[in-house]
Structures are given as C-alpha cells and as structure tokens.
Amino acid sequence: MEVPSFFELQRDARRRSAILLGGSFLILAVVANLLVIPAHLRTTNCRPDPFSGGQTCDTALGFNPLATLASVTVVALYMVVAYLLSGRAALALAGARPADGPEYAQLRNIVEEMSIASGTPLPKIYVVDDPSPNAFATGRKPEKAAVTVTTGLLRQLSRRELTGVVAHELAHIRNRDIAVTTIAVLTAGTIAVLADIALRMAFVASRTAGRGARNKNSGGIAVVLIALAAALYLFALPAALLLRAALSRQRESLADVSAVQYTRDPSGIRSALEKLEVDGTSPTRVSTATAHMWIDEPRPAGRPQRRILSGMFDTHPPMGERIAILRRMEGLDPEGRGPNDLPPPPAPIPGTIPTP
16 A cells, blocks of 8 residues: 655645635525525505404515625634634633743754744744643744643653654644644634524513514514524534534645655654554643644543444544654554653752763
8 A cells, every 4th residue: 555645644634624615604594694594575465354354464575685794704803713712712712821941941942843844933822730741833824823731741652753743733833734723723613603692582572472562573583593593503513613624634644744745754744643542641721622732632531432433523533543654654553552762860859960
C-alpha cells in the first residue's frame, strides 16, 4: 500500500474542509430565511363573521424585505461579535496564564523554533495548571495567535514529543484552522439559538390565538412556527453539528501531517499522541464550545470513547486512526505502538542539589 505524502494529505484535507464549511453556511442561510416566514404572512380576503360579529381573514404568504434584512443583520452581527471574542473566551474558560517563568524556558524555545520552521509569527504562550496532558491554539489570524499547553503535557512529554505537539498547534495557526472551525462552531450555535427563538415565538403565538377576531390568524402562525422549530431541531441542527464535527476532524488530520512537514520527524508527534491515547484523562476546565480546539478531544468522566452513530459528532478523528497514519509515514506497523520517549526528569526543588 502506497503511503501518501503529507502534501497530498494536506490538499485532500483542505478540499474537504472547503466543502464542509460551504455546507455549514448553506444550512445557516436556509435557517435564517425560514425563521422570518411568519413575518411574510399577511391577512387577505377579509369578510364579516356572523358568529363573532367581527371579520374572518385568510392567511397568505407574501414577501417582507424588511423582515429578511433584519434577520440577516441580526444573525451576521451575532456571528461577528462571537467570532471576535472567541479567542479571549477560550483562554479564560481554560484558565490559561502566560508562560513567563524560567521553568517554561524550554517551551518558549520550542515555540520559537517551530514558529520559524512553519513561517508563522511568534504566538503568545500560555500554560494551564492541569495534570491532564493536552494543548490547544487560539487566534483568528496568525498575528493574533496563542499556543496553550497544560502542565501535565510538560511533565509527560520529552522535548522531541513536545516539539511535535507545538508543531501541530502552529499548523492550526498557519492553516487558519482556528478561524475555520470557530465559524463552524458558531454556525451550529446560531442555528440552535434560532431554533429556540422559533419555539418561543410559537408559544407566544399559540397563547394569543383565539383571543379575538383580529388574532384568529395567530393560530396558523403558531402552527407554522412549531413546524419550523421542529424542523430546525430535528434536521438543521443535527446537520450543522455533523458538518462541524466533520470539518474539525479534517483540520485535525491536516495539523498532524503539517506537524510532520515542520519537524521533518513523524516520530515526535506520533509518540506524543500514543502517550495521550494511553493517558485518557481530560482537563477539568473544558466546555463544549472549546472542546474542538484541544489536540486530544476532552471527554467528561464516564462518557464512552465511542458513542452512537460511531462517533459521528466527535470533533476529532479516532486517536488510533491518527496514529496509524503517522506510523505508516515512519514505516512502522500501523496497529503497533512505540517506541516512545521517556518523560523528562522532574524539576529540582529550589534549594536542593539535583541527583545526577
């Protein structure tokens, strides 16, 4: 079996990502237009109602350009504001702090080396105090990027393995994966918000229906809104989540092979991923909004590794598949494991003489 080069893998991942992101935007556009359907309904053919003494009117579908413009504007503003604040929010949610101390000198050196190798501006460097080994990158563009690692990662990985992880995160920055996946996450979140708005509007319309002749058409509007909310929850939202997960998986695979390109050594990132696979723990401060950013998808305690639908909603490829690709690039058995580097020696306690 011929092993594809990382350039071929990169081209394939970029092509798939473009298709998936386009599909996410298409779903959001359809949802935004569906949500304003009730605003396009108007009463026509009004006639006297001999039973109520008022009028009975038919409901017809027209076109309200103001409602369409308002909905598109609100959705666009929501996406822009959330996108601009996403980087700071991710660092705050993770509890990250700057890696300024002398104990992080090696980390800073590695980030500088990989920044030069990848051709990206030097990002800011942060650390999360957490025993679980993991890392992520943030930033809408390379000039505003940051790399964050946990203290558990620094304790378990050798310098070569840590270089592979840092190269993976800088690949996310270089390939603008953060911006792409953030847009996909916001798209799915926006659809969820719109579905909730439609459901609440349906509840209000159903409460006002039948309170007078003027509100008799509210019953029809309520039915339309309930059907719309059900369609969003049952079809649009799952489709957006599937596209988001598939897009994120493509970008993770792209970052793995890009790390090999920068380091010219598939064994570093491969050995690091094998250690993460065995560890199986997750950082304590993780939210669903930032889970896709970590190099190893965080999984809450008690959650099975593969869920229904074979993990279709997972934001990362199975760790075994990622490792198998890298092992093939090394000429190793894809199903095997090792060799792995020893963890670095523990840092000496201040005021003591380190043991040789």
